[in-house]
Amino acid sequence: MEDLHLITIDxxxxxxxxxxxxxxxxxxxxxxxxxxxxxxxxxxxxxxxxGCLAGPCRIDPFGRxxxxxxxxxxxxxxxxxxLLRLAAAGTGAAFFGSEGPDYSGPAGEALLQAAGRLGGGxxxxxxxxxxxxxxxxxxxxxxxxxxxxxxxxxxxxGLGHPEALADSSAGWGLLADGPALGVSGRISAAExxxxxxxxxxxxxxxxxxxxxxxxxTAWLPLACSSGEAELALVxxxxxxxxxxxxxxxAVVGLARRLGLAVIGPDQADPAALxxxxxxxNPSGMVSLDPAWVGRTRASAVPPGRLAVLAGRDHPLxxxxxxxxQAGPALKAxxxxxxxxxxxxVWLTKSAGPAGGxxxxxxxxxxxxxxxxxxxxDLAGVVYMGFQSPREVTEALGLAALGQAVYSALPLPxxxxxxxxxxxxxxxxxCGGRLVFPDHPAFPDQILDFFGVERS
Amino acid sequence: xxxxxxxxxxxxxxxxxxxxxxxxxxxxxxxxxxxxxxKEEPRPRPRVRVEGRSGFSAAIQCRHCRQAPxxxxxxxxxxxxxxxxxxxxxxxxxxxxxxxxxxxxxxxxIYPWPERGFALKCDRCAHLxxxxxxxxxxxxxxxxxxxxxxxxxxxxxRRTAARALAGALPEGGSAALDWGPPAxxxxxxxx
Numbered sequence: 001m002e003d004l005h006l007i008t009i010d011x012x013x014x015x016x017x018x019x020x021x022x023x024x025x026x027x028x029x030x031x032x033x034x035x036x037x038x039x040x041x042x043x044x045x046x047x048x049x050x051g052c053l054a055g056p057c058r059i060d061p062f063g064r065x066x067x068x069x070x071x072x073x074x075x076x077x078x079x080x081x082x083l084l085r086l087a088a089a090g091t092g093a094a095f096f097g098s099e100g101p102d103y104s105g106p107a108g109e110a111l112l113q114a115a116g117r118l119g120g121g122x123x124x125x126x127x128x129x130x131x132x133x134x135x136x137x138x139x140x141x142x143x144x145x146x147x148x149x150x151x152x153x154x155x156x157x158g159l160g161h162p163e164a165l166a167d168s169s170a171g172w173g174l175l176a177d178g179p180a181l182g183v184s185g186r187i188s189a190a191e192x193x194x195x196x197x198x199x200x201x202x203x204x205x206x207x208x209x210x211x212x213x214x215x216x217t218a219w220l221p222l223a224c225s226s227g228e229a230e231l232a233l234v235x236x237x238x239x240x241x242x243x244x245x246x247x248x249x250a251v252v253g254l255a256r257r258l259g260l261a262v263i264g265p266d267q268a269d270p271a272a273l274x275x276x277x278x279x280x281n282p283s284g285m286v287s288l289d290p291a292w293v294g295r296t297r298a299s300a301v302p303p304g305r306l307a308v309l310a311g312r313d314h315p316l317x318x319x320x321x322x323x324x325q326a327g328p329a330l331k332a333x334x335x336x337x338x339x340x341x342x343x344x345v346w347l348t349k350s351a352g353p354a355g356g357x358x359x360x361x362x363x364x365x366x367x368x369x370x371x372x373x374x375x376x377d378l379a380g381v382v383y384m385g386f387q388s389p390r391e392v393t394e395a396l397g398l399a400a401l402g403q404a405v406y407s408a409l410p411l412p413x414x415x416x417x418x419x420x421x422x423x424x425x426x427x428x429x430c431g432g433r434l435v436f437p438d439h440p441a442f443p444d445q446i447l448d449f450f451g452v453e454r455s
Numbered sequence: 456x457x458x459x460x461x462x463x464x465x466x467x468x469x470x471x472x473x474x475x476x477x478x479x480x481x482x483x484x485x486x487x488x489x490x491x492x493x494k495e496e497p498r499p500r501p502r503v504r505v506e507g508r509s510g511f512s513a514a515i516q517c518r519h520c521r522q523a524p525x526x527x528x529x530x531x532x533x534x535x536x537x538x539x540x541x542x543x544x545x546x547x548x549x550x551x552x553x554x555x556x557x558x559x560x561x562x563x564x565i566y567p568w569p570e571r572g573f574a575l576k577c578d579r580c581a582h583l584x585x586x587x588x589x590x591x592x593x594x595x596x597x598x599x600x601x602x603x604x605x606x607x608x609x610x611x612x613r614r615t616a617a618r619a620l621a622g623a624l625p626e627g628g629s630a631a632l633d634w635g636p637p638a639x640x641x642x643x644x645x646x
Contacts, residue, residue, distance in 0.1 A: 037477060039471070040473060040476040041472075041476065043489060043490075044489065044490070044493055058472070061476075061492075061498075062479050062483075062492075062493075062498045062499050062500060062501070063498050064500065065472070065475075414490050414493050414494070415493065438486075438488065438491050438494075439491075
């Protein structure tokens with residue numbers, strides 16, 4: 001337990017980790033350790049997991065074993081096929097609930113121009129179908145597959161909807177005053193409205209467990225980041241969990257194990273929730289202070305050199321470490337700051353009641369695309385970590401749009417043999433770049449990415 | 456002296472080659488991580504090799520034989536027995552790259568490494584608490600055991616073989632045998 005600071009920087013979370021260990025509760029951090037080492041071939045992009053059913057195939061990066069897949073995919077092509085598979089999955093997810101790509105406005109125009117640079121018209125649903133057909137038995141060159149992946153990235157951005165700027169609050173203090181109902185995953189605005197009413201009738205608060213969920217006038221308050229969702233359950237301050245889209249199975253499973261109510265966004269029964277809440281005994285787990293809530297006020301994204309911190313928690317890096325270290329350093333270096341995802345949660349948490357001087361721009365990468373077209377002063381976007389193919393696809397799209405994008409975690413692209421690799425070469429033609437280290441990044445490397453001189 | 460060796464459970468090996476990948480990256484490269492090793496020249500090489508095919512595979516590495524033919528074959532004395540551990544180790548500075556040892560190894564687990572100019576073989580990660588291949592194996596198909604315990608490691612396998620034989624005996628032929636505990640947990644360390 002002496003290395004808890006390597007898991008999360010938040011002292012409350014560290015206390016909750018101790019509580020979980022004491023109660024014998026297995027959390028994502030334990031499962032992460034059990035998974036080590038994760039498949040090295042996949043981590044390099046040198047595995048083709050059932051691209052076709054002749055596989056799975058792997059290529060030996062050290063040249064002694066297999067040099068090509070059974071179908072003949074070589075090293076470059078296997079990495080490219082893996083990237084295209086991620087992009088196809090991410091784009092498919094982006095189609096859910098979307099009426100189709102929106103290429104209106106300056107952002108839409110910029111997306112179309114970027115698509116033109118890659119060759120072809122406006123990316124649409126047929127682009128996804130063509131990519132999936134290609135992946136059914138990958139037979140194109142690495143360059144062709146990468147172009148497809150980049151165009152899918154643009155399509156993914158086109159499928160998003162910009163969200164209005166809103167106030168936000170985040171922190172464990174939101175759970176200090178009594179039991180609450182926690183929302184895991186994404187729910188619609190109408191469902192938020194209903195759940196607020198239901199929770200109030202049951203005498204409960206309503207908080208998000210890591211997802212940015214638009215409410216009527218503000219983001220639903222976030223008790224924690226997405227990486228801490230299980231810890232929120234351990235706190236004993238939740239009466240139930242609302243299972244939204246994309247909720248981690250572990251959160252739902254742990255809630256059931258702890259005897260919490262697990263309900264769908266449209267299933268809440270105030271009376272039943274009240275009874276469950278009465279059974280809770282929040283005292284004795286950890287001490288929570290209502291003052292431990294950070295806030296930000298909605299404000300327009302300011303002009304000037306803008307640095308964006310985005311992305312989600314990842315167990316390879318101590319939760320909150322990068323955002324809370326790099327954010328203030330970037331501000332001190334004269335950058336304006338905007339944030340989304342878990343990076344925004346951590347910046348909000350650390351801002352305290354006085355509020356932070358940065359803009360929360362919500363989870364949709366379309367918001368980032370909106371910043372991109374007429375903002376030559378957008379210095380770059382840093383993703384602290386990725387949790388889904390959709391997020392990677394959006395990052396690809398931003399790079400294809402001409403932005404400088406940094407992933408603080410290695411991506412499964414290191415298996416490329418040629419230098420520069422085909423993705424870097426393709427992005428050069430777009431005026432963008434997607435860079436990442438060969439190890440989990442340190443805050444200093446993020447400053448280097450933005451060109452901050454360090455003494 | 457307790458000699459410790461790497462025991463292999465072929466029944467657990469999936470042929471994933473994770474041991475090869477991490478052995479090459481952590482023991483055969485300067486960067487010592489998979490992400491860095493993949494970019495290095497000369498290319499890192501593993502000291503363990505997975506042989507076999509789907510359905511039957513096993514990771515094979517130097518067995519550090521008690522009567523090691525490679526020791527007799529080495530012309531320069533580069534291969535030496537470490538008396539404290541019983542390991543057969545290569546003194547890279549004395550190896551002249553003649554590859555004679557590779558010809559004498561009965562397991563074929565000493566590899567020429569012309570780019571580096573010396574023979575490559577498993578040293579059981581002598582400086583580490585646990586060999587890399589053992590640490591990374593996702594199915595625990597490799598484990599380190601004391602030589603005198605090797606018999607215990609494979610006892611469940613003998614029982615399984617005996618059961619199979621018993622099935623072939625005439626009716627009632629197995630009734631007098633005590634089969635001992637079931638063979639599900641055939642791990643010495645119980646991991």
